[in-house]
Amino acid sequence: MTTDTTPLTHIVDDDEAIRDALSWLFRTRNVPCATWASAEDFLAAYQEDWRGCIVMDIRMHGMSGLDCSTALRQRGSTLPIIFITGHGDVPMAVGALKRGAFDFIEKPFDDNALVDIVQSALDEDARNQARRSARVDVAARLEQLTGREREVMGLILAGKFNKVIADELNISMRTVEVHRARVFEKMGVRSAVELAQQLTLAGLYNSATPSAE
Amino acid sequence: MTTDTTPLTHIVDDDEAIRDALSWLFRTRNVPCATWASAEDFLAAYQEDWRGCIVMDIRMHGMSGLDCSTALRQRGSTLPIIFITGHGDVPMAVGALKRGAFDFIEKPFDDNALVDIVQSALDEDARNQARRSARVDVAARLEQLTGREREVMGLILAGKFNKVIADELNISMRTVEVHRARVFEKMGVRSAVELAQQLTLAGLYNSATPSAE
DNA sequence: GGCAGGCTTGCGGTCATCCACAATAGCGGC
DNA sequence: GCCGCTATTGTGGATGACCGCAAGCCTGCC
Secondary structure, eight states, X not given: OOOOOOOEEEEEOSOHHHHXXXXXXXXXXXXXXXXXXXXXXHHHHOOTTOOEEEEEESSOSSSOHHHHHHHHHHTTOOOOEEEEESSOOHHHHHHHHHTTOSEEEESSOOXXXXXXXXXXXXXXXXXXXXXXXXHHHHHHHHHHSOHHHHHHHHHHHTTOOHHHHHHHHTSOHHHHHHHHHHHHHHHTOSSHHHHHHHHHHXXXXXXXXXXXX | OOOOOOOEEEEEOSOHHHHHHHHXXXXXXXXXXXXXXXHHHHHHHOOTTOOEEEEEESSOSSSOHHHHHHHHXXXXXXXXXXXXXXXXXXXXXXXXXXXTOSEEEESSOOHHHHHHHHXXXXXXXXXXXXXXXXXXXXXXXXXXXXXXXXXXXXXXXXXXXXXXXXXXXXXXXXXXXXXXXXXXXXXXXXXXXXXXXXXXXXXXXXXXXXOOO
């Protein structure tokens, strides 16, 4: 678990008046927040393990909000982004949402509505982080496996007996047993069932389960 | 597999001129389509196993497109819906997309762009159907299980030994073995590993896998 | 009352898994 | 050359999974 960061609502806007207004709004509602005067500033500071959400103007001097969101996604971020715009149109809103924005609202907006949206964005991020950390954890464990162990694991998940695995890899059953034990140990599970659940949940293993029938 | 229906693009609009125009457009592009003069007509005819997508005006006499989509979702439909509007605004578009609409475009629209959107909607539906049919299949198998069998299955997926299961249910090991065999048989798998994969993939089992550590 | 379906159990045997103990061998780095 | 890591194999035994055969009990339904 590398999560030591508190959820923060990041305000990204090149208009100081807006930053101050939003900042004040969130603080009075007990929503921790930080402000950034440009997309560039925010991107420069951004760390992978940040949690929370982003409230960002779509039109700014320099990098636009849309470009900023694209850059974030490329860096693997899943932080929910709420776009704010003064002169938005339908295609822009649709494009932003289809690219994964959390919401898209127009100025002037209702304070209460925005706070509600931010709250649900924070909730979504919390859910994402839970799934994500599970995936990262499993991925890290997979990294520790040696090549042979990975091979054996694949055959275990294909439901094959140690005997068959030994045959396919042209090694003895005993060796398979050793690899198998190491796989379980390194993956932190105590049975093939747990292994299957862990990998299937994390979506890190595409078993070619031969559907019966 | 109950899928015997061909993917159809359903045009729902109360303006006959639009219906004719869209219908002509799709036919000339080899996209099979059907037309409906109102949301009510469409809903009355709609069947669970329909595939394809929906191109619907958001503002119509009688039931609106948004209400129609809500009704469809309540009936379990996941058909991608593309909204078309003459006088849409940003909040309306955002609302529609956040409720699961596939796209939201304004009139006048570009023919080629619409056909492209419909194509990707059809693709998405095909993907959804694949996932869905797997889920439905597994759900049907789960239905066949008796209460006791479901209980035993839960404990198997929790990674417990037959001995422990027998203990917890206050029955003999032999009985557990019988149930276990029936579970595998009815679920169409040949091992606990396959069972775990199938259920985890279908998302129909929330294993309280005690994370090692 | 009889029949079907579900839940239960025992016996005995085969096959698979898991593990401790013990050992050989290649490879890259200090 | 020694060390650490990985891959390899063997023996033997404890434990668990799976199966065929056989059978008793209870409940709901015709």
